[in-house]
Amino acid sequence: MLDKNGIAKRIAKEVKDGYYVNLGIGIPTLVANFVRDDISVEFQSENGVLGMGPFPFEGEEDADIINAGKQTITTLPGASFFDSALSFGMIRGQHVDLTILGAMEVAENGDIANWKIPGKMVKGMGGAMDLVASAENIIVAMMHTNRAGESKLLKRCTLPLTGVQCVKKIVTNLAVLEVTEDGFRLLERAPGVSVEDIKQATEGTLIVEGDIPEMQL
Amino acid sequence: MIKKTVADVSAALQGVEDGMTIMLGGFGLCGIPENAISELVRLGVKDLTCISNNAGVDDFGLGLLLHKRQINKMISSYVGENEEFERQMLSGELEVELTPQGTLAEKCRAAQAGFPAFYTPAGYGTEVSMGKETREFNGKMYVLEEAFKADFSLVKAWKGDEAGNLIFKGTARNFNPSMCGAAKITVAEVEELVPAGELDPNEIHIPGIFVSRIFQGKDYEKRIEQRTVRKRN
Numbered sequence: 001m002l003d004k005n006g007i008a009k010r011i012a013k014e015v016k017d018g019y020y021v022n023l024g025i026g027i028p029t030l031v032a033n034f035v036r037d038d039i040s041v042e043f044q045s046e047n048g049v050l051g052m053g054p055f056p057f058e059g060e061e062d063a064d065i066i067n068a069g070k071q072t073i074t075t076l077p078g079a080s081f082f083d084s085a086l087s088f089g090m091i092r093g094q095h096v097d098l099t100i101l102g103a104m105e106v107a108e109n110g111d112i113a114n115w116k117i118p119g120k121m122v123k124g125m126g127g128a129m130d131l132v133a134s135a136e137n138i139i140v141a142m143m144h145t146n147r148a149g150e151s152k153l154l155k156r157c158t159l160p161l162t163g164v165q166c167v168k169k170i171v172t173n174l175a176v177l178e179v180t181e182d183g184f185r186l187l188e189r190a191p192g193v194s195v196e197d198i199k200q201a202t203e204g205t206l207i208v209e210g211d212i213p214e215m216q217l
Numbered sequence: 218m219i220k221k222t223v224a225d226v227s228a229a230l231q232g233v234e235d236g237m238t239i240m241l242g243g244f245g246l247c248g249i250p251e252n253a254i255s256e257l258v259r260l261g262v263k264d265l266t267c268i269s270n271n272a273g274v275d276d277f278g279l280g281l282l283l284h285k286r287q288i289n290k291m292i293s294s295y296v297g298e299n300e301e302f303e304r305q306m307l308s309g310e311l312e313v314e315l316t317p318q319g320t321l322a323e324k325c326r327a328a329q330a331g332f333p334a335f336y337t338p339a340g341y342g343t344e345v346s347m348g349k350e351t352r353e354f355n356g357k358m359y360v361l362e363e364a365f366k367a368d369f370s371l372v373k374a375w376k377g378d379e380a381g382n383l384i385f386k387g388t389a390r391n392f393n394p395s396m397c398g399a400a401k402i403t404v405a406e407v408e409e410l411v412p413a414g415e416l417d418p419n420e421i422h423i424p425g426i427f428v429s430r431i432f433q434g435k436d437y438e439k440r441i442e443q444r445t446v447r448k449r450n
Contacts, residue, residue: 046318047244048388058446063247063439064375064387070245070298070442081387083394083422084244084270085326088319092337111342122306122315123297129345130319133338164342 002173002190002215007141009034009217011100011171014139015041022046022091022131024101025069027141031100042078044096046127048087051079068127088127092134099135101128103142103167105157108183108204110167112140113159125162132163144172144201151203153177153184174198176215183207188215218413221381221431226256229404229430230369235262237368240325240396241269241279245298245442248389249278252406252434253371257282266290268365270321270392272302277440283311292365294318298442317345320362322392327364328399329427334363370400373434374423377407378416381425390422398427406434 002010008030015021015031017039023029032052035041043052045067052067053074061072082090090096105113112132115125132138145151153170170177175198176188183205186198189212199206223229230253233239239257243249257265258281265288272291273280282288283301290312296302305311316324317339327335336359340346350361372393375386383405385393397403410433425431 045388047247048391055445055447057449061441061444061446062387063441064389066245066247066388066441066443068244070247071445072441072443073445081385081390083385083390084318084322084392085395088322092319092339122303122313124293124295124315125317125345126295127318129317129343130337130339133341161343 001193005030006190006217007171007173010176010215011139011141012036014169015039015098017041019097020044020050020095021098021100022096024128026102028100028102029069031141044090046087046091046131048082048084049073049075049079050082051076053079088130091127091130094134094136096135098137098139099131100139100141101131103140103152105152105154105159106140106167106170107154107157108179110165110179111157112162112167113157114162116160118160128162132166135166138167140167140170142170142172144174151201153202153204155204174201180207185209186212188213190215191217218380219425220379221425221428222379222410223430223432225432226252226406229253229406229432230256230260232402233257233260233262233369236264237262238266238268238366240365240367240370240400241267242372242391242393242396243269243271243278244388244391245271246274246278246440248373248385248391248393249273250371250373250406251437253404254278254281257287258285261285261287263287264289266292268292268325268367270294270318272296272299274298274442275301277438286310290314292316292321294321315345322395324362324365325392325395325399328366329395329397332364334361336361365399367400368402370396370398370403372396372403372405374405374407376409376411376416377405377431378411378425379413379431381405381428381431382416382421383407383423383428384416384420385422394423397423402429403427404429405431407431408434408437
């Protein structure tokens with residue numbers, strides 16, 4: 001089974017040379033730490049920066065340079081700043097190659113819910129609805145089950161949706177799965193996790209064909 | 218040169234009244250019009266509708282207005298990090314219209330640029346699109362969203378000149394440029410106000426035509442919400 005860093009490490013392998021990538025808050029943010037350093041990748045943050053770098057050294061933080069998680073950041077050579085309308089123009093106009101975000105639930109048809117728990121938590125969708133409605137390549141990073149041990153990979157989402165039929169791939173602490181017309185297709189198992197474990201933790205339709213390889217991290 | 222300078226924040230907010238709709242720039246606490254917000258608190262104007270990506274934190278930014286119950290309705294994309302906000306929202310004291318961030322930005326830009334409405338894919342098939350016109354273009358579904366209508370737009374820039382030309386810094390730019398000229402009156406506060414001619418016309422982000430009033434801001438706190446740093450090796 002993977003921890004959060006393990007999930008991020010596996011997703012980092014999906015980041016290809018020449019990609020512009022938008023990382024959501026939480027596990028997705030960690031992906032930047034594991035991207036190979038022999039490829040050229042630029043990270044976009046929807047509040048208005050392309051070419052995001054690591055956190056600043058102590059004492060060098062600038063209140064005017066933050067990411068979408070409101071964390072102080074730095075920029076790398078070649079970076080640019082822009083306004084929110086242009087930023088979402090990049091996203092809506094499909095200029096961003098890959099979007100990685102977290103989710104509370106994903107359905108086997110690719111629906112995603114990640115912004116609201118009625119009566120309990122209403123923080124808002126931020127940029128998530130724009131991102132999932134527009135991106136061609138969306139990977140969800142999340143734990144396979146919630147804190148109560150219930151599956152987060154469902155036949156249908158029960159929470160208010162963020163977007164419909166948009167998720168392409170999911171990387172969890174247990175598995176890598178692809179969303180297909182027939183359901184979640186199991187691609188890889190996490191180290192030490194059996195196909196049976198994944199079946200147990202998946203409420204939606206799980207397609208298992210042939211031998212399922214263990215993830216290479 | 219058409220001069221846009223006013224003496225101070227109170228001259229800049231002349232005409233703000235109860236019940237108005239006010240746009241405020243900023244993302245989190247980054248690039249918020251700190252001086253204008255303090256003046257709204259001092260004026261005590263009530264029943265405001267505020268259009269702002271976030272709602273500040275409990276003791277800073279728009280949180281100051283929420284604390285004094287000056288806001289009736291918030292139009293935002295993300296409102297975490299604010300307990301008083303959550304309390305007022307759950308108790309029904311505060312009306313909240315959550316809007317996808319890109320749609321929020323474009324509703325500002327549409328108002329600025331003279332578009333009454335636009336189609337966006339964001340929110341299609343979710344509760345955000347309920348009651349709104351939807352339409353298919355090239356096999357994909359879109360939601361019709363209308364431009365904002367606001368009385369005042371309060372923005373913060375890094376540098377500005379007497380003509381109202383603005384330059385923003387870093388990610389403090391965010392919603393500020395798209396809100397300029399998107400309301401009946403646009404008020405810009407700047408960290409550094411210079412005479413006309415000192416800013417290079419090639420470097421201007423927002424031309425003064427979009428700005429009604431500009432003033433030299435003061436005492437910027439520029440609070441950091443999440444101070445993240447790394448250690449030197």
